[in-house]
Amino acid sequence: MADAATSALVKVILEKLADEAFKMYVRSQGIHSELENLGKELSQIQAVLHDASDKEIKDEAVKQWLIDLQHLAYDIDDVLDDVATEAMRRELTKESEASTSKVRNLIVPAWFTKFSLSHRLSPKIDGITIELQRLYKAKSDLGLIVKDENRKDPNRGNETSLLESCVVGREREKEKLLNKLLGDDQSSKENFSIIPIVGMGGVGKTTLARLLYNDTKVQGHFQLHVWICISDDFDIFKISKTLFQAVSGQKKEFEDLNQLQQALTEQFKDKRFLLVLDDVWTENYDHWEKLVRPLYSGAPGSRVIMTTRKIELLKMLGFDDLDLVESLSSEDALSLFAMHALGVDSFDSYPTLREKGEAIVKKCGTLPLALKAIGRLLRKKTPEKWDDVLNSKIWDSKYVGDLSADWKVIFPALMLSYHDLSANLKRLFAYCSLFPKDFLYNKEELVLLWMAEGFLNQSNATKSHEDFGQDDFEALLSRSFFQHAPNDETLYVMHDLMNDLATFVAKDFFLRFENHTESRKEAVTKYRHMSIIYEKYGVYKKFEPFKRARSLRTLLVINLGQNDRYCFNSSKFFIDLLPQVPLLRVLSLGGIDISEVPDFICSLKHLRYLNLSETLIENLPDNIGNLFNLQILMVCGCYELTKLPKSFLKLKNLRHFDFRGTASLKKLPLGIGKLKNLQTLPKIVIEEEDSGFAITELKGLNNLRGKLSIEGLCKVQSKMQAHEAQLTLKRLTKLELNWGEGSQHGTPCN
Structure with a gap:
């Protein structure tokens, strides 16, 4: 379903183009008029996306038009990110020049110095303009019209996640x-x-x-x-x-x-x-x-x-007479549906909705998963919305297509629930297709991935991206797209049919590469997001086609707890692949067999998320500071890691630096307190004021949250220094204090 991601991405692009600071910079680079024209045509296309979303259900030509538009939107966004990164690089260079007269010693990435920005980007912009004009003309040929979206439900966001104890009829x-x-x-x-x-x-x-x-x-x-x-x-x-x-x-x-x-x-x-x-x-x-x-x-x-x-x-195994678990009786199914749609166990207080409810229950085949999904979709909705669900084209068997018997019954109900999500929630759900069935989701880690992909950008927002991501996750949980894990309430799972649905709606842009997946060179080139499920005895040659995926934004290596670094020749794969995928924003290589991070990684200028956890690396590249966009750096369990490079302090956008389990990393770079955006910093070691981290540096880290361990408190010289850290103003949930002689005190923070 290309409509959701397309709509969300087009909205983000138009917001970037409208930003005053961005417009001022592109004027200085001589590419303002080209980008302004792109924005005008894209705005007119945006106006017909709601109509396209309705028509793609039965019109293959409209569906393909949306897919082509989304590919183009990705390309436009990559160009805009190129511009924003160059602007950031110049700003940081000015700061460096102001602080030192030795400008010649600055390390400037080669990819910034070869040509002027307009010279590098003009061919790309010209190609984008031609394709955008083709799509603009095609919208009229397809009969797409401007169509008002349904009025936003004032109760959106008030959903509650019913406990699993609400079980009926068993x-x-x-x-x-x-x-x-x-x-x-x-x-x-x-x-x-x-x-x-x-x-x-x-x-x-x-x-x-x-x-x-x-x-x-x-x-x-x-x-x-x-x-x-x-x-x-x-x-x-x-x-x-x-x-x-x-x-x-x-x-x-x-x-x-x-x-x-x-x-x-x-x-x-x-x-x-x-x-x-x-x-x-x-x-x-x-x-x-x-x-x-x-x-x-x-x-x-x-x-x-x-x-x-x-x-x-x-x-x-000898079971000749099996008692199959049947669908619920009509009465029990209606009761379960009422619980999720109305918050009560019957329609006695809602007689005008009873007939509609009975018809919906029948369409759901009285299957509990479908009833929960549709019930939560309709919670606190108007009778007109109930009619929309009943009369949706998605129930049409022709739309369901050639699917298994299980899917034919439940697919329309799940698709309706998906279809009712906002464009951005659809995109977040589709992203989960990168993870295998029965995967245990950590909410905080998933939110960081969403943020790094740019899915949580909110204009004029008063809350952080992370807080928006938490809200979005809860919204998906409340509608049964996620469930609590059976053995651990802090983790989450996705029903395998929901995983199938995510894979179905994401198939044009997302690829989950498993042991049985066949990869063809011509097919791989279209994907923007890929994951490799870490399999034992994988074959390196199977990953050769990945080198053709030059538009790839996401590469996740997902280790399912094997703790086996020798699944495939990962070092060779890593070194050979990275130069071929310059647009990466998310790179997760946790747990694979690498002991050295090649310098080339510092040329991935779009990179927001880098996970090197559970690897054998001893240090990070000297030029890691060239990753101006980096927001999340994870090196958990890298017990060989001993030091951080000086350029680490150039990571001005770094929000989360997770280095738990790195016992050999004894000190942080002097001046890390200047990274004002840091939220995650699990441990600091107090040093002498002139040789390492001083407790007063915490004063500038106002965004710190979560758990923090402070070691070496014996080196704090005065009560005044400790007071300057302003720990009470930070959003800490647990603070662990260590005076350096083995004494330790941990306290929760309210």
């Missing part, structure tokens, strides 16, 4: 399964027996499993309780390793599956356990047998709950 199923969980299973010859929960996607299998898992009787009956998400990637080693970490609380490395399963056998030995394997897709009996070998050491009466859509494996 009492009978729960009672039956509880008896199987807690009773004696005379039919099983093994120490554990399997309790399957089978049904189509979105019917509520995981919800039912959660009800059982958290039941007080169940909690008291078993010694071990473990919940593991499986999904369609049935990697025995990975699942076993996750299982070991869950039952032992340890992160250990194992040479092979045999060693790992021996350790698991000891963990389960003579203990009565409850293991939930959620969303099992495999139909391979041998794979299943290998996975469960360690479970035979458990005590009699142990249970394995398996939620699945597939019945073939269960038949091979």
